[in-house]
Amino acid sequence: MEGKKFAVLLCAEDSEYVKKKYGGYFGVFVRMLAEEGETWDFFRVAHGEFPTDDEIGEFDGFVITGSCNDAHGSDLWICKLLNLLKKIDSMKKKVLGICFGHQILGRSLGGTIERATNGWDIGVTTVNLSTSKQFNSFKLPAFLQIIECHRDEIRELPPTAEVMAWSNKTGIEMFRYGDHIMGIQGHPEYTKDILLHLIDRLLQHNLIEESMADVAKAKVEEREPDREQWKKLCISFLKGKL
DSSP states (O other), X not given: OOOOEEEEEOOSOOOHHHHHHHSHHHHHHHHHHOOTTOEEEEEOGGGTOOOOHHHHHHOSEEEEOOOSSOTTOOOHHHHHHHHHHHHHHHTTOEEEEETHHHHHHHHHTTOEEEXXXXXXXXXXXXXXXXXXXXXXXXXOOSEEEEEEEESEEEEEOOTTEXXXXXXXXXSOSEEEETTTEEEESSXXXXXXXXXXXXXXXXXXXXXXXXXXXXXXXXXXXXXXXXXXXXXXHHHHHHTTOO
């Protein structure tokens, strides 16, 4: 029996640090999600590289990464990605969206994406999990810590989507649509060092103030993300065990 086949839809440029240490964001996701016997591929969708209709059919599931772009933007590649997601949805393929990926999934289903009411969320955030029956087999606690780095959020989802987690800063931290679509606003794939390097890059590009960078770095030092539990959750969803 042939192993399952997955694709990562890359929506961000690899930083030099991530490239050198992890083989790019593709390497980061493979490290978290891949299991023996599987094939993992990638498409640089932010560069206009998309799977053909035939290729879509070959994959069991897709992962959409974070991005520096706005999920509420109208760049050509974002419009093409929305079309692709509608196709994938109609084929009921598994799709896991992370950060920007979570937001663009919400938008493709008819949700609203806007700048976050509470501004940037950078650091390690406590996320409250719903008492969804989907989580029962996991014996998960009422909340988990996750690395976050975003200034946009899903403001509204269609009623057919289920909100599965929220935090003090963000009303929709995680959602599910049917059995095949799941979005997570945080970064289960990030390690603390990736986030610390990202904070420095945001600061260099004047996207955040120095005071905000200091607070974010302190939050990173104070708390540990529950990486193993998020990993288990993502793998189980993507491979049909959740």
